Amino acid sequence: xxxxxxxxxxxxxxxxxxxxxxxxxxxxxxxxxxxxxxxxxxxxxxxxxxxxxxxxxxxxxxxxxxxxxxxxxxxxxxxxxxxxxxxxxxxxxxxxxxxxxxxxxxxxxxxxxxxxxxxxxxxxxxxxxxxxxxxxxxxxxxxxxxxxxxxxxxxxxxxxxxx
Amino acid sequence: xxxxxxxxxxxxxxxxxxxxxxxxxxxxxxxxxxxxxxxxxxxxxxxxxxxxxxxxxxxxxxxxxxxxxxxxxxxxxxxxxxxxxxxxxxxxxxxxxxxxxxxxxxxxxxxxxxxxxxxxxxxxxxxxxxxxxxxxxxxxxxxxxxxxxxxxxxxxxxxxxxxxxxxxxxxxxxxxxxxxxxxxxxxxxxxxxxxxxxxxxxxxxxxxxxxxxxxxxxxxxxxxxxxxxxxxxxxxxxxxxxxxxxxxxxxxxxxxxxxxxxxxxxxxxxxxxxxxxxxxxxxxxxxxxxxxxxxxxxxxxxxxxxxxxxxxxxxxxxxxxxxxxxxxxxxx
Numbered sequence: 001x002x003x004x005x006x007x008x009x010x011x012x013x014x015x016x017x018x019x020x021x022x023x024x025x026x027x028x029x030x031x032x033x034x035x036x037x038x039x040x041x042x043x044x045x046x047x048x049x050x051x052x053x054x055x056x057x058x059x060x061x062x063x064x065x066x067x068x069x070x071x072x073x074x075x076x077x078x079x080x081x082x083x084x085x086x087x088x089x090x091x092x093x094x095x096x097x098x099x100x101x102x103x104x105x106x107x108x109x110x111x112x113x114x115x116x117x118x119x120x121x122x123x124x125x126x127x128x129x130x131x132x133x134x135x136x137x138x139x140x141x142x143x144x145x146x147x148x149x150x151x152x153x154x155x156x157x158x159x160x161x162x163x
Numbered sequence: 164x165x166x167x168x169x170x171x172x173x174x175x176x177x178x179x180x181x182x183x184x185x186x187x188x189x190x191x192x193x194x195x196x197x198x199x200x201x202x203x204x205x206x207x208x209x210x211x212x213x214x215x216x217x218x219x220x221x222x223x224x225x226x227x228x229x230x231x232x233x234x235x236x237x238x239x240x241x242x243x244x245x246x247x248x249x250x251x252x253x254x255x256x257x258x259x260x261x262x263x264x265x266x267x268x269x270x271x272x273x274x275x276x277x278x279x280x281x282x283x284x285x286x287x288x289x290x291x292x293x294x295x296x297x298x299x300x301x302x303x304x305x306x307x308x309x310x311x312x313x314x315x316x317x318x319x320x321x322x323x324x325x326x327x328x329x330x331x332x333x334x335x336x337x338x339x340x341x342x343x344x345x346x347x348x349x350x351x352x353x354x355x356x357x358x359x360x361x362x363x364x365x366x367x368x369x370x371x372x373x374x375x376x377x378x379x380x381x382x383x384x385x386x387x388x389x390x391x392x393x394x395x396x397x398x399x400x401x402x403x404x405x406x407x408x409x410x411x412x413x414x415x416x417x418x419x420x421x422x423x424x425x426x427x428x429x430x431x432x433x434x435x436x437x438x439x440x441x442x443x444x445x446x447x448x449x450x451x452x453x454x455x456x457x458x459x460x461x462x463x464x465x466x467x468x469x470x471x472x473x474x475x476x477x478x479x480x481x482x483x484x485x486x487x488x489x490x491x492x493x494x495x
Contacts, residue, residue: 014166017169017170018169020176021172021173021176024176025176028242032242036242036243036244037244038243038244045172048168048172049172051165052165052166052169055165092164092481094166096170104166106164106166119166
């Protein structure tokens with residue numbers, strides 16, 4: 001059984017982001033006191049950062065395990081997806097700089113009524129991506145051009161798409 | 164995508180704080196302040212203001228405080244919805260810029276719509292009919308639009324509008340509607356005057372967009388996937404709109420960040436020439452007279468729009484084209 005999980009380093013960085021965001025949004029919203037037009041901006045942003053903090057907490061407890069027949073997710077929620085029931089796969093890249101020299105990837109798998117996402121910050125991401133690509137190819141699932149390019153950047157070679 | 168939005172939002176906070184500090188510093192850089200500028204003007208006119216009165220006003224406006232104190236006072240005021248006090252108009256900044264902001268938005272928004280509506284069909288036609296008579300003719304028109312200075316076009320259009328349509332020269336409405344509350348008659352007057360500045364301000368942008376769209380689309384149309392799509396018998400319209408046009412739009416989405424600030428201060432010179440009651444001329448006057456809270460508010464609104472515009476364009480780009488451009492594995 002293989003396992004994908006998020007190392008503390010990745011989760012702590014996101015906790016820090018959520019905390020900084022809350023300081024700069026909830027902080028002024030509380031300090032101002034009476035309701036002003038600024039609250040219409042600050043309060044929704046503070047809620048977003050709070051949701052992000054919660055999501056980071058759930059992500060830190062999440063682990064994905066897989067073998068030859070299926071993958072399962074454990075942590076705050078549980079789900080299982082047999083590889084043969086995979087319906088779609090997408091590998092996207094989110095750039096943190098305009099020239100796209102930095103950023104992270106997100107792999108999204110859908111099937112059997114569930115959606116499973118994994119970020120490239122997780123340990124064992126490369127192996128998980130390779131196994132997911134193999135499953136998608138075995139089922140002859142259509143992969144968009146961006147997904148193919150991103151797999152290629154990960155060093156995972158896919159056969160050329162048949163038009 | 165959610166993590167991406169959060170990271171981009173986080174970058175915006177220190178960016179805006181840094182911009183606010185830079186804006187305030189630049190406004191403070193010229194020697195003296197609004198009151199010393201006013202005193203110099205009075206002296207040039209042969210009048211004099213008493214030292215006591217100047218000191219009283221300096222205290223009243225908070226100009227006797229240190230620049231850092233003034234900065235934080237302004238910053239916390241912004242968070243409270245208080246944009247500060249305009250020394251020149253002797254009114255709260257929000258009151259001074261309120262009406263002009265609406266008219267500036269109207270002119271700029273209509274100009275953007277005009278630019279897109281005119282540029283897109285022409286750009287697509289030029290690219291799909293490369294080196295045809297139509298392409299040459301439209302290219303010539305595009306170069307003319309790029310080469311004609313906006314203020315010159317403004318003067319020509321004002322003259323022609325007056326001669327051909329009897330529209331009063333300059334402004335965004337007839338004189339009797341200035342400072343009047345909004346009414347149907349005033350709205351009709353604004354619409355009657357609006358097309359001239361829209362064409363004048365939009366012409367150069369339209370010409371530039373036609374050239375860029377044509378070049379981008381030509382690049383895409385020569386790629387192998389388009390040749391393959393055509394060879395497979397995909398209908399021409401679908402083979403054009405489905406991918407090549409979509410891919411050639413990426414630079415325009417990146418431009419949203421540059422587009423939004425023009426809603427506030429765009430085309431200041433044209434506004435001066437055409438006597439438009441928009442924000443551009445007021446920003447120029449505020450900078451010249453060191454009306455710091457008025458100028459600072461304009462610049463901060465522009466900065467916020469730039470940062471929000473870049474944020475929106477980054478989100479749109481991430482959604483439209485989530486491809487990696489680096490090699491050798493993903494990074495975090």
